[in-house]
Amino acid sequence: MRLPMLRSTAKYTRAPDLAKPAFGPRRLLLAGGAAVLLLAMVPTRADAASASSCPTAVTPPPGGVVWGQLCQVVGGAARLPQGVLIAVSRNGKPVGKAKTDEHGVFAVPIPGPGRYGVSLDRSTLPRGFSLAGRSRLSLDVFLDRQRVVFPLGPAVSTGRSLGDVLEVALTGLRSGLIIAMGAAGLSLLYRVAGIVNLAHGEFLTVGAITAYAFHVGLGLPLVVAAVLSAAVIGGFGFGLDLGLWRPLRRRGVGFLGRMVITIGLALILHNTMQLVFGVVPRQYHDFQSEQPLHLGSVSVLPRDLAVDVIAIAVLVALTLTLRHTTAGTSIRAVSDNPDLAEGSGINVSATIRHVWALAAALAAAAGVMQGVALQVDINMGAAILLSMFAAIVLGGAGSWSGAIAGGLVIGFAEEISTLWLPSDFKLVLSLVVLILVLLVRPQGILAPRTRMA
Amino acid sequence: MSSFTAVVLDALQASIGLSAAVYALSGIGINLQFGYTGILNLGQVGFMLVGAYGVAITHNLGGSLWLGILVGLAAAVVFGLLLGLPTLRLRADYLAIVTLAAAEILRLVVRARTSEPVTRSTQGIVGVAKEWFALNPIPTGRYGWDNFSFDQRALWMVLTGWTLVGLIALLMLAITRSPWGRVLHGIREDEDVARALGKNVYVYKMQTLILGGAIGALAGILLAVDAQSVFPDTWTAQVTFLGYVIVILGGPGRVLGPVVGSILYWFIIQFTDGVLQLTFNHIDQATLAPVRFIGVGVGLILLMAFRPQGLLGDRRALSVE
Numbered sequence: 001m002r003l004p005m006l007r008s009t010a011k012y013t014r015a016p017d018l019a020k021p022a023f024g025p026r027r028l029l030l031a032g033g034a035a036v037l038l039l040a041m042v043p044t045r046a047d048a049a050s051a052s053s054c055p056t057a058v059t060p061p062p063g064g065v066v067w068g069q070l071c072q073v074v075g076g077a078a079r080l081p082q083g084v085l086i087a088v089s090r091n092g093k094p095v096g097k098a099k100t101d102e103h104g105v106f107a108v109p110i111p112g113p114g115r116y117g118v119s120l121d122r123s124t125l126p127r128g129f130s131l132a133g134r135s136r137l138s139l140d141v142f143l144d145r146q147r148v149v150f151p152l153g154p155a156v157s158t159g160r161s162l163g164d165v166l167e168v169a170l171t172g173l174r175s176g177l178i179i180a181m182g183a184a185g186l187s188l189l190y191r192v193a194g195i196v197n198l199a200h201g202e203f204l205t206v207g208a209i210t211a212y213a214f215h216v217g218l219g220l221p222l223v224v225a226a227v228l229s230a231a232v233i234g235g236f237g238f239g240l241d242l243g244l245w246r247p248l249r250r251r252g253v254g255f256l257g258r259m260v261i262t263i264g265l266a267l268i269l270h271n272t273m274q275l276v277f278g279v280v281p282r283q284y285h286d287f288q289s290e291q292p293l294h295l296g297s298v299s300v301l302p303r304d305l306a307v308d309v310i311a312i313a314v315l316v317a318l319t320l321t322l323r324h325t326t327a328g329t330s331i332r333a334v335s336d337n338p339d340l341a342e343g344s345g346i347n348v349s350a351t352i353r354h355v356w357a358l359a360a361a362l363a364a365a366a367g368v369m370q371g372v373a374l375q376v377d378i379n380m381g382a383a384i385l386l387s388m389f390a391a392i393v394l395g396g397a398g399s400w401s402g403a404i405a406g407g408l409v410i411g412f413a414e415e416i417s418t419l420w421l422p423s424d425f426k427l428v429l430s431l432v433v434l435i436l437v438l439l440v441r442p443q444g445i446l447a448p449r450t451r452m453a
Numbered sequence: 454m455s456s457f458t459a460v461v462l463d464a465l466q467a468s469i470g471l472s473a474a475v476y477a478l479s480g481i482g483i484n485l486q487f488g489y490t491g492i493l494n495l496g497q498v499g500f501m502l503v504g505a506y507g508v509a510i511t512h513n514l515g516g517s518l519w520l521g522i523l524v525g526l527a528a529a530v531v532f533g534l535l536l537g538l539p540t541l542r543l544r545a546d547y548l549a550i551v552t553l554a555a556a557e558i559l560r561l562v563v564r565a566r567t568s569e570p571v572t573r574s575t576q577g578i579v580g581v582a583k584e585w586f587a588l589n590p591i592p593t594g595r596y597g598w599d600n601f602s603f604d605q606r607a608l609w610m611v612l613t614g615w616t617l618v619g620l621i622a623l624l625m626l627a628i629t630r631s632p633w634g635r636v637l638h639g640i641r642e643d644e645d646v647a648r649a650l651g652k653n654v655y656v657y658k659m660q661t662l663i664l665g666g667a668i669g670a671l672a673g674i675l676l677a678v679d680a681q682s683v684f685p686d687t688w689t690a691q692v693t694f695l696g697y698v699i700v701i702l703g704g705p706g707r708v709l710g711p712v713v714g715s716i717l718y719w720f721i722i723q724f725t726d727g728v729l730q731l732t733f734n735h736i737d738q739a740t741l742a743p744v745r746f747i748g749v750g751v752g753l754i755l756l757m758a759f760r761p762q763g764l765l766g767d768r769r770a771l772s773v774e
Contacts, residue, residue: 196546261757267750271743386554424565431554438539
């Protein structure tokens with residue numbers, strides 16, 4: 001424990017050093033530096049996709065052949081490369097070769113149906129031509145004749161303009177802010193209530209859908225609906241503690257038992273949403289037909305900028321509340337040492353209830369923002385649950401300020417990774433981070449060095 | 454025959470069906486970890502996936518079913534090591550989070566378009582395990598009575614499944630009565646005492662995670678053999694959660710807990726489905742499925758609150774802090 005046992009209870013009212021931010025200016029600077037480095041490593045190239053006017057209908061050559069036509073639009077005109085070498089093989093053994101004729105057409109005779117490998121010799125491409133995809137393709141021939149396509153043109157996957165990269169970075173910042181809001185609540189629940197809340201993702205979803213109900217169902221403006229949703233879900237969190245967790249605390253349900261109960265809670269919330277809302281994703285009606293703002297080479301939707309600003313405001317308000325109000329000080333005291341806090345006259349049970357309300361409201365707000373930035377669907381919360389856990393492990397489990405910093409890093413890193421990796425692998429990155437941190441520094445990268453049991 | 458009798462017969466059939474056997478098997482693995490040793494592996498479905506895809510990918514590459522089963526089990530051991538190494542020295546919740554994440558990520562990776570050459574992505578791998586059905590000695594026909602009946606293929610799989618469950622349950626019985634099993638009890642009750650007696654808690658936990666995971670992989674293989682195919686979206690976290698419901702329903706820390714839990718769970722589910730369908734004429738699957746899962750969630754919370762020892766009861770099994 002960081003608190004010496006003999007510290008006077010008066011310290012609990014306004015103790016500036018009670019919960020130091022887990023990330024000082026130096027660490028933030030490091031993180032920022034790393035981000036700049038990441039950006040600098042991105043290959044940048046501004047290429048515009050050109051319109052195609054290549055012939056589509058070509059008469060196939062007769063006989064059992066693998067054939068095709070090469071064509072590339074260069075300077076606005078379709079050009080057909082001549083003399084490009086195409087080789088066909090089967091089970092690694094060469095079957096035949098051919099060069100393209102003056103129409104860019106090649107045809108390699110084959111013995112019959114089967115699986116063939118077809119490769120294009122890049123070095124024989126005339127000057128000005130380039131291959132957009134792979135130079136080696138695998139081809140199943142079912143009848144006697146099969147066409148194979150080697151798309152020519154500028155390579156599509158490597159070039160990116162600086163504007164694209166900055167837009168991805170902005171998306172990463174937004175996703176990081178949303179994860180941070182969720183993770184802050186998750187971490188407070190963990191530390192104060194001793195609950196690993198596997199239903200936390202569902203709180204995001206419920207928040208987004210409640211706002212949808214106020215907004216589309218009752219016709220309220222989205223901003224009003226969002227505030228109402230956060231209030232209602234915060235109240236729901238409060239009631240949940242009163243009706244479910246307080247009785248369970250009295251029964252003395254163990255740590256693993258509480259975790260299993262959150263699984264039950266997640267099942268109930270998720271499937272109720274599925275019944276009420278359905279599985280089809282929907283959009284909020286407000287702010288749908290916005291024109292993007294152009295800031296230099298970056299274009300961004302005003303609603304996305306608003307999400308960023310509001311999320312930052314919420315996180316600042318959270319920090320101020322925890323640091324400078326009586327309720328916030330109680331929360332930090334219980335999170336540091338529940339027994340000592342109880343001994344100094346803090347009502348621990350009521351504090352836990354406040355944390356439930358706070359965490360649920362934060363999650364609901366994060367859900368609405370996620371819904372504005374993307375869309376509302378019943379899997380939206382569950383999809384970022386793991387990122388939230390990665391964030392709190394990165395920031396040092398139980399430190400709310402660490403969770404916020406961890407959330408920003410995780411969200412940013414996930415989006416930036418899509419510049420190199422297929423987007424299916426975004427979450428893999430979070431897991432790799434999670435496991436590496438646990439192996440190397442289980443108390444969290446951003447947390448002060450403490451001993452872990 | 455009245456339609457209510459039909460509902461009861463359907464429910465009875467489901468209670469000894471292949472799903473019940475698969476969940477009983479997976480539950481035995483969960484029980485070893487959660488009930489006996491007190492570690493929370495929320496990625497059991499990941500082990501199942503690894504087993505099933507071990508069989509399917511081996512099949513795709515031209516290997517036999519037998520080789521595939523070995524590959525699946527070996528992959529489960531590797532998966533367990535990877536998960537256990539960073540987490541088992543830390544508090545219980547880290548293992549839970551990492552296993553939950555890892556299982557979900559395995560699913561995302563096998564369904565990713567990038568993995569298509571190996572896993573066939575969302576198209577799935579079909580046509581596996583023909584060898585097992587070639588061994589089927591049961592003559593063609595229907596066996597049983599009315600709604601409670603199986604054709605020769607289903608009967609063969611049900612017999613396979615429950616034989617496997619029986620064998621593994623016997624293994625569990627032997628294990629938990631061995632000195633090794635007593636150490637597990639010790640770890641569950643008080644890790645520090647076990648450590649003070651010179652037991653390497655970390656190694657025991659690792660062995661439990663891997664053995665329970667390998668049993669989970671067997672359950673996955675059973676499912677893949679029965680369906681003769683694997684698809685990525687079968688393997689969601691809900692499969693793990695249902696496993697926990699079954700273990701807690703039956704009674705954690707009891708050899709037969711998951712078996713009884715699974716039989717009972719599938720009876721209740723099929724029975725309430727049938728009754729709902731009888732009561733409300735036009736209820737469809739899209740409504741029925743969420744209603745069923747809400748019921749499962751409520752049941753789970755009530756069980757944990759009021760009877761955490763399950764039906765077969767061993768209250769101490771949950772005194773883990």
